[in-house]
Amino acid sequence: MKHLLSAADLSRDDARQILDTAAQMHDVQQREVKKLPVLRGRTVVNLFFEDSTRTRSSFEIAGKWLSADVINVSAKGSSVSKGESLRDTAMTVAAMGVDALVIRHHASGAPLQVTDWVDAVVINAGDGTHEHPTQALLDAYTMQARLGDLAGKRIGIIGDLTHSRVVRSNLILLRTLGADVTLVAPPTLMPSGIANWAAAEGFSYSYDFDEVLPKLDAAMMLRVQKERMSGGFFPTPREYTVGYGLTRDRLRALPEHAVICHPGPVNRGLEITADAADEARSLILDQVSAGVAVRMSVLYHLLGGAENA
Amino acid sequence: MERPDSTVPRPEADPPGRIVLTASDISRALRRIAHEIVEHNKGVQDLVVLGIPTRGEALATRIVALLREIEGVDVPVGSLDTTMYRDDLRSQPTRAVGATTIPDSGVDGKVVVLVDDVLYSGRTVRAALDALGDLGRPQAVRLAVLVDRGHRELPIRADHVGKNLPTARSERVSVRLTDPDGVEEVRIATPHGELS
Numbered sequence: 001m002k003h004l005l006s007a008a009d010l011s012r013d014d015a016r017q018i019l020d021t022a023a024q025m026h027d028v029q030q031r032e033v034k035k036l037p038v039l040r041g042r043t044v045v046n047l048f049f050e051d052s053t054r055t056r057s058s059f060e061i062a063g064k065w066l067s068a069d070v071i072n073v074s075a076k077g078s079s080v081s082k083g084e085s086l087r088d089t090a091m092t093v094a095a096m097g098v099d100a101l102v103i104r105h106h107a108s109g110a111p112l113q114v115t116d117w118v119d120a121v122v123i124n125a126g127d128g129t130h131e132h133p134t135q136a137l138l139d140a141y142t143m144q145a146r147l148g149d150l151a152g153k154r155i156g157i158i159g160d161l162t163h164s165r166v167v168r169s170n171l172i173l174l175r176t177l178g179a180d181v182t183l184v185a186p187p188t189l190m191p192s193g194i195a196n197w198a199a200a201e202g203f204s205y206s207y208d209f210d211e212v213l214p215k216l217d218a219a220m221m222l223r224v225q226k227e228r229m230s231g232g233f234f235p236t237p238r239e240y241t242v243g244y245g246l247t248r249d250r251l252r253a254l255p256e257h258a259v260i261c262h263p264g265p266v267n268r269g270l271e272i273t274a275d276a277a278d279e280a281r282s283l284i285l286d287q288v289s290a291g292v293a294v295r296m297s298v299l300y301h302l303l304g305g306a307e308n309a
Numbered sequence: 310m311e312r313p314d315s316t317v318p319r320p321e322a323d324p325p326g327r328i329v330l331t332a333s334d335i336s337r338a339l340r341r342i343a344h345e346i347v348e349h350n351k352g353v354q355d356l357v358v359l360g361i362p363t364r365g366e367a368l369a370t371r372i373v374a375l376l377r378e379i380e381g382v383d384v385p386v387g388s389l390d391t392t393m394y395r396d397d398l399r400s401q402p403t404r405a406v407g408a409t410t411i412p413d414s415g416v417d418g419k420v421v422v423l424v425d426d427v428l429y430s431g432r433t434v435r436a437a438l439d440a441l442g443d444l445g446r447p448q449a450v451r452l453a454v455l456v457d458r459g460h461r462e463l464p465i466r467a468d469h470v471g472k473n474l475p476t477a478r479s480e481r482v483s484v485r486l487t488d489p490d491g492v493e494e495v496r497i498a499t500p501h502g503e504l505s
Contacts, residue, residue: 017405
């Protein structure tokens with residue numbers, strides 16, 4: 001594995017190893033001196049063509065705690081705003097001798113394209129509506145920390161599935177780890193061809209959140225991505241909440257041991273009520289803190305060893 | 310480096326070579342090391358014993374059990390992983406990271422005894438000292454090893470040695486312990502696996 005572009009790049013062993021290492025990195029995070037010398041002399045560039053707070057800053061912190069030099073390049077304020085192409089930007093940055101490019105781009109497949117143009121390790125930090133593998137890893141890490149081994153656990157992914165890149169990565173990774181996944185969304189936000197996809201990958205899907213809810217070990221609520229919606233996917237926000245939001249009533253129907261995840265940023269009151277987001281069972285802040293540990297682990301696995309390993 | 314070569318467990322077949330330490334030799338050596346630690350430290354106050362994964366961890370646990378027998382006190386024990394401090398990371402595929410567990414008492418102002426199975430080039434110990442430096446500032450650091458096979462590449466020596474074992478660089482030393490290997494012995498093998 002040279003790059004991390006998709007959750008499908010990870011075998012079960014790879015995923016387990018990354019999650020195990022993340023647990024060690026998490027311990028380092030609690031120390032007074034949060035610095036490991038592993039990536040000393042390596043340079044990581046965060047190339048972000050889309051806005052991001054937690055992904056970019058956690059990659060930055062992760063790189064720094066591993067002693068790499070980390071540089072942020074965002075579309076705003078760079079030559080991208082002068083009309084430079086992705087290829088030219090990537091090659092320019094790579095020509096400076098960087099070891100890894102962490103790329104967030106609005107076009108699905110952009111990081112994969114970049115691998116053809118540069119020698120550096122490429123990490124997909126979210127491409128369009130395609131994938132976001134490090135988010136899936138940190139979700140799995142967080143749930144595993146609370147629920148134990150995810151094999152056989154029932155995990156629901158609920159919300160705006162059409163516009164989400166998190167759902168595909170999570171689905172692939174959770175299946176790799178042996179979890180039992182159910183996708184829940186209103187028909188307008190369910191990916192097209194879901195029946196074939198579900199049959200091929202071995203997961204289930206439903207349009208009825210209330211029916212799925214009582215059986216879950218984890219409810220992963222996805223954000224309603226207003227910025228990607230240009231049509232009428234649901235009549236009113238209120239109607240969405242009634243059908244698919246994690247409301248106070250649904251919170252009661254969720255089993256006692258079950259946990260709540262949300263990749264953030266949260267639309268409070270829309271897909272999740274403030275009560276649910278702030279509950280003890282809510283892992284939302286754990287997810288953020290795991291983000292750094294998981295990304296340290298990913299950087300270590302991709303950059304820590306020999307070049308051609 | 311000594312770790313990957315000399316300590317790879319071979320649960321199924323016996324590794325080649327002759328036995329240089331038997332189970333009772335190992336027990337006696339550990340008991341002596343425990344006594345030396347107490348003597349040198351004039352008791353067990355402020356001691357922390359840290360094993361270097363994986364065999365060093367097992368040895369550390371056993372040394373602490375012996376210290377309890379000798380002094381009747383539970384000495385804090387932990388493990389110190391050196392993977393991310395190694396100087397050969399770039400020349401090998403990525404390694405799995407082991408566990409670092411530091412007792413709640415921490416290492417600041419303590420006398421830390423590092424425990425490993427084989428002392429060879431000294432590079433693992435160098436990495437352990439760097440790792441320890443990021444965790445705190447011990448009052449002193451000592452090193453206890455079951456086998457010292459020579460061929461140091463760094464100015465490092467052990468304070469407590471189970472057995473000095475003159476070896477050729479080409480020879481392999483394999484340490485196996487009841488826990489985790491199910492067998493307890495130290496073997497030395499010549500390069501082609503001939504029995505000598």
